[in-house]
């Protein structure tokens with residue numbers, strides 16, 4: 001049963017929609033967390049510490065954080081694998097008359113594929129930059145995310161990488177949210193306009209909220 005579901009295109013689209021919603025919820029929480037940087041180092045670093053102690057004493061140090069990480073890793077992998085398999089299927093299913101013409105996916109499909117690849121690469125770089133510190137500019141300070149974020153956005157390439165990634169995030173959510181709603185059966189003729197508006201507003205708020213941080217550092221509001 002589960003096997004048949006996974007093998008079907010509808011099954012893979014459902015996996016994409018559900019994993020997408022999980023990651024979207026994470027991003028909403030992440031942007032709210034990030035905006036605390038405007039309230040100073042104490043508040044932001046305290047929040048970073050809380051992420052590791054949440055659930056104590058029931059949970060041990062970092063257990064809740066690791067639970068969230070595992071859910072996110074599963075969501076990212078499931079999303080990427082289904083996307084890859086759906087796109088392979090899409091290419092195979094093309095009528096043979098396209099063999100001589102250059103096959104061209106729609107604008108939305110191409111943006112989603114490239115956006116997904118850009119974000120995948122970004123997430124790896126981002127974790128190595130601000131979680132582990134391996135590619136961090138300046139001296140990475142464990143437990144001092146405020147200072148680390150300021151270091152990152154004090155370099156031109158840090159700003160470029162983040163801003164490009166945030167624009168990709170916005171475009172991906174704009175289309176992805178709407179697609180997910182269709183797959184999960186939330187869409188209808190009367191509701192589609194409202195769903196598109198919600199997708200646009202959500203994408204805009206998330207992109208603007210994330211970009212506010214590098215802009216804050218560049219303008220000296222955060223230093």
Ligand code: HEM
Pocket residue numbers: 027030034048049051069072119123126127130131145149162165166169210211213214
């Ligand atoms: C300007 C935008 C962003 C800033 C300033 C930022 C900041 C941070 C910081 C400071 C951490 C480390 C938290 C800690 O260890 O205490 C972090 C972790 C993380 N961020 Fe971001 N982030 C941004 C955008 C994003 C975006 C767009 C995504 C996803 C597409 C993302 C995904 C993650 C993930 C997966 C982690 C690792 C969480 C963990 O395992 O500890 N971030 N971010």
